[in-house]
Amino acid sequence: MFIKIAQLFLSLTILVTLHEFGHFWFAKRFKCRVDKFYLFFDFLFPFANIMNFALIKKKIGDTEYGLGWFPFGGYVQIAGMVDEQMDKTLIDKPAEPWELRSKPAWQRLLVMMGGIIVNFVLGIFIFWMALFVWGKNTLPITNIPHGLMVDSSAYEMGLRNGDYITSLDGKPVKSINRIPVEIIMNGVSTIEGVHANGKKFSLPVNDDDRSKILRRLKKTSFVEPRFVPTVAGIDSTSFAANSDLKKDDRIIAVNNVPVIFYDELKTQLVANKNTKAELTLLRGKDTVRTMCQVSDMGTLGFWPGAVTEPKIEEQKFGIGQAFVQGIKDGMEQIVMQAKQFVVIFTVKDAHKKVGGFYTMVQQMSPEWDWHAFWMFTGFLSLALAFMNFLPIPMLDGGYIMFILWEMVTGKKVSDKVIYYANNVGLFIVLGLMVYANTDWLRN
Numbered sequence: 001m002f003i004k005i006a007q008l009f010l011s012l013t014i015l016v017t018l019h020e021f022g023h024f025w026f027a028k029r030f031k032c033r034v035d036k037f038y039l040f041f042d043f044l045f046p047f048a049n050i051m052n053f054a055l056i057k058k059k060i061g062d063t064e065y066g067l068g069w070f071p072f073g074g075y076v077q078i079a080g081m082v083d084e085q086m087d088k089t090l091i092d093k094p095a096e097p098w099e100l101r102s103k104p105a106w107q108r109l110l111v112m113m114g115g116i117i118v119n120f121v122l123g124i125f126i127f128w129m130a131l132f133v134w135g136k137n138t139l140p141i142t143n144i145p146h147g148l149m150v151d152s153s154a155y156e157m158g159l160r161n162g163d164y165i166t167s168l169d170g171k172p173v174k175s176i177n178r179i180p181v182e183i184i185m186n187g188v189s190t191i192e193g194v195h196a197n198g199k200k201f202s203l204p205v206n207d208d209d210r211s212k213i214l215r216r217l218k219k220t221s222f223v224e225p226r227f228v229p230t231v232a233g234i235d236s237t238s239f240a241a242n243s244d245l246k247k248d249d250r251i252i253a254v255n256n257v258p259v260i261f262y263d264e265l266k267t268q269l270v271a272n273k274n275t276k277a278e279l280t281l282l283r284g285k286d287t288v289r290t291m292c293q294v295s296d297m298g299t300l301g302f303w304p305g306a307v308t309e310p311k312i313e314e315q316k317f318g319i320g321q322a323f324v325q326g327i328k329d330g331m332e333q334i335v336m337q338a339k340q341f342v343v344i345f346t347v348k349d350a351h352k353k354v355g356g357f358y359t360m361v362q363q364m365s366p367e368w369d370w371h372a373f374w375m376f377t378g379f380l381s382l383a384l385a386f387m388n389f390l391p392i393p394m395l396d397g398g399y400i401m402f403i404l405w406e407m408v409t410g411k412k413v414s415d416k417v418i419y420y421a422n423n424v425g426l427f428i429v430l431g432l433m434v435y436a437n438t439d440w441l442r443n
Contacts, residue, residue, distance in 0.1 A: 238301020393425030
């Protein structure tokens with residue numbers, strides 16, 4: 001868990017620092033005075049006047065650079081930026097030449113878009129470099145020898161173990177990992193494929209189906225490759241550790257009921273939970289029988305491996321190819337973020353799956369994996385770019401909304417309106433943060 005938290009902490013630190021640098025660079029470029037540039041907050045966020053102190057700070061020119069004590073986020077304090085922390089008495093005073101509010105609308109727009117621009121460019125750059133260094137792995141549906149293993153939501157829709165999904169709304173499936181995401185995000189209405197017996201099928205998908213997939217997605221995979229299992233490892237605290245079950249054994253029967261695939265084995269174990277079951281094992285060329293207690297969850301306590309692993313296809317890219325693919329992948333992520341935002345409001349119970357830091361920690365690799373780390377950081381950078389573009393007061397998108405209104409109508413929104421809107425926006429954002437970070441209670 002520590003490694004997961006450390007990876008998320010480093011990822012967020014990089015992204016926040018560079019996001020704030022985007023605002024900082026444009027502000028300096030347009031000769032705005034920047035009073036502070038801090039990594040982490042030097043106050044008890046979100047209360048700007050409580051516990052004000054920094055771990056490290058140094059003033060260079062007009063700007064105080066520092067490391068705050070509250071290990072979350074960071075900020076730049078730009079003179080004349082109307083936000084919830086601004087001294088209210090300054091609003092009625094004329095804008096000074098070094099203040100942001102005195103600058104023309106196009107300059108203010110770029111200052112407020114600076115963080116979004118940096119996050120977008122950074123996300124594309126990370127994808128570019130990751131593709132060049134590590135390439136891209138996919139699992140085509142054609143590389144799965146035994147078809148798919150389906151969860152309960154897929155079963156209720158009419159899918160069966162051993163099925164092959166060939167297309168969604170007539171579009172060929174390129175990778176099984178994308179199937180549930182495509183169904184949810186793209187509003188897929190038909191799943192086409194072939195049953196294990198060779199018969200073709202076409203199954204309808206409705207909003208209730210999408211909701212079921214979404215509800216169970218964190219616990220199950222909807223579909224995954226069907227495989228013939230072997231014992232890859234044994235939990236030393238489990239019932240399996242007290243039996244004759246050994247690494248590399250293959251379970252071929254439970255209480256004399258033959259099993260071939262992992263889904264068949266799970267079905268028999270659940271049917272015999274809380275009992276001592278006779279396992280028939282294939283150990284090398286020998287057939288061995290042993291008794292083992294089955295837990296109340298229908299498990300023995302071993303980690304399954306596969307006799308034959310599905311063939312993962314690895315695609316390598318030259319520097320130019322990686323750049324083009326990086327842009328393509330980055331744009332797909334932005335589109336996916338927009339679709340995900342729509343899904344929250346259109347798919348039943350989707351809002352319950354909005355996650356916070358706990359969810360992000362769970363997505364990190366349990367071991368320090370630089371490839372996984374940078375891919376997550378690239379994804380998160382683009383997600384931050386999208387979220388900050390939302391027209392919510394206090395977020396960058398709120399300022400952008402006011403400035404665009406001014407540029408279109410020729411009428412500047414008053415500083416007082418922006419000030420009070422930002423205070424309302426602060427409570428909206430804090431409310432959303434609290435909701436997102438209590439996902440572990442909801443789920």
